[in-house]
Amino acid sequence: MKSYDYRSDTITKPTDKMRKAMYEAQVGDDVYGEDPTVKRLEELSCKISGKEAAMFVPSGTMGNQIAVKVHTSPADEILLEENCHIHWYEGGGIGAISGVVSKLIKSKNGIMDIDQIERSIRADDIHFPHTSLICMENTNNKCGGTVMDLNSMKEVYSLAKKNGIKVHLDGARIFNAAAYLGVSPKMLMMESDSVMFCLSKGLCAPVGSILAGDEDFIKRARKIRKMLGGGMRQAGILAAAGIIALEEMTERLREDHENARILAQGLDRIKGLKVEMDTVQTNIVMCDVIRDDLDSYRLREELEKSGVYSTVITDKRLRFVLHYHISKSDVTETIEIVKKTTVNL
Numbered sequence: 001m002k003s004y005d006y007r008s009d010t011i012t013k014p015t016d017k018m019r020k021a022m023y024e025a026q027v028g029d030d031v032y033g034e035d036p037t038v039k040r041l042e043e044l045s046c047k048i049s050g051k052e053a054a055m056f057v058p059s060g061t062m063g064n065q066i067a068v069k070v071h072t073s074p075a076d077e078i079l080l081e082e083n084c085h086i087h088w089y090e091g092g093g094i095g096a097i098s099g100v101v102s103k104l105i106k107s108k109n110g111i112m113d114i115d116q117i118e119r120s121i122r123a124d125d126i127h128f129p130h131t132s133l134i135c136m137e138n139t140n141n142k143c144g145g146t147v148m149d150l151n152s153m154k155e156v157y158s159l160a161k162k163n164g165i166k167v168h169l170d171g172a173r174i175f176n177a178a179a180y181l182g183v184s185p186k187m188l189m190m191e192s193d194s195v196m197f198c199l200s201k202g203l204c205a206p207v208g209s210i211l212a213g214d215e216d217f218i219k220r221a222r223k224i225r226k227m228l229g230g231g232m233r234q235a236g237i238l239a240a241a242g243i244i245a246l247e248e249m250t251e252r253l254r255e256d257h258e259n260a261r262i263l264a265q266g267l268d269r270i271k272g273l274k275v276e277m278d279t280v281q282t283n284i285v286m287c288d289v290i291r292d293d294l295d296s297y298r299l300r301e302e303l304e305k306s307g308v309y310s311t312v313i314t315d316k317r318l319r320f321v322l323h324y325h326i327s328k329s330d331v332t333e334t335i336e337i338v339k340k341t342t343v344n345l
């Protein structure tokens with residue numbers, strides 16, 4: 001049976017070109033700073049992000065965790081968008097690794113309430129923790145791949161600057177945001193003190209993310225990466241795929257966005273299902289089950305019997321993520337399968 005796997009864009013497999021580049025990659029011991037392919041990936045990442053320095057990390061989670069650790073001291077308070085990955089999906093790491101407390105900031109589709117940020121910055125008082133960092137996420141995963149526009153980002157940057165607070169950008173899917181806004185990725189990353197972006201999601205690399213910032217930030221980040229066990233040896237094998245991810249896979253993200261809209265419209269027309277179309281901006285579709293006699297666990301299970309795989313977000317919400325291995329005709333077929341499945345439930 002044919003399968004349609006919408007669980008995540010992380011399931012994407014390396015392209016043939018990536019596999020060939022991995023096979024042929026020049027490598028060395030990267031902990032000694034001797035892997036030429038990792039160096040090439042890091043240089044390319046500097047160019048793309050507009051940052052002085054960049055570092056290859058095994059995962060986006062590690063990149064975020066290192067950034068929080070470098071920017072903060074134990075007992076600091078950091079401000080986080082309420083749906084963000086750092087808060088929800090990183091195992092509470094910032095508490096264990098950095099010893100910080102967090103304050104969640106309300107948002108609309110991932111765009112934080114700027115007034116609440118301002119009110120949340122702690123005064124210099126013996127009772128209070130010190131506010132040292134704001135984290136933004138673009139695109140916002142839990143909100144359904146929604147995009148922070150340049151203006152909203154600038155507001156946060158300038159408020160942070162005024163108060164001597166650092167800004168970390170979780171840009172796991174920053175290339176999706178850039179594609180949606182029609183701007184260069186650099187425009188979105190330039191002003192942050194640090195940025196993390198993933199190579200292993202919609203860009204199809206098998207493993208790895210990039211953390212970028214100024215020279216001093218990355219120097220300290222390298223020490224913490226080593227401490228956390230993220231110093232990798234002949235990592236050029238992985239970096240070779242990462243280079244192709246950045247050079248050749250970012251432009252095509254538009255196709256995923258187009259397919260996401262087609263899927264969203266199709267699902268929204270099905271009786272008992274509803275999609276908030278204004279959140280369908282990039283490659284993620286959040287589909288709500290609005291029938292009283294059906295929940296998302298049951299629907300997911302039934303869809304899997306016909307080869308359609310999705311993720312449960314809440315008992316009334318399923319997530320579908322578009323990516324390289326799902327074509328426009330797959331989407332059309334999927335809509336038909338969902339239609340048939342729901343009619344029979």
Ligand SMILES: *Cc1c(COP(=O)(O)O)cnc(C)c1O
Pocket residue numbers: 058059060061062064085086137139140141170172173198200209
């Ligand atoms: C996936 C993701 C991460 C973490 O990346 P991993 O490589 O899975 O650790 C961080 N932030 C966001 C917004 C993500 O979607």
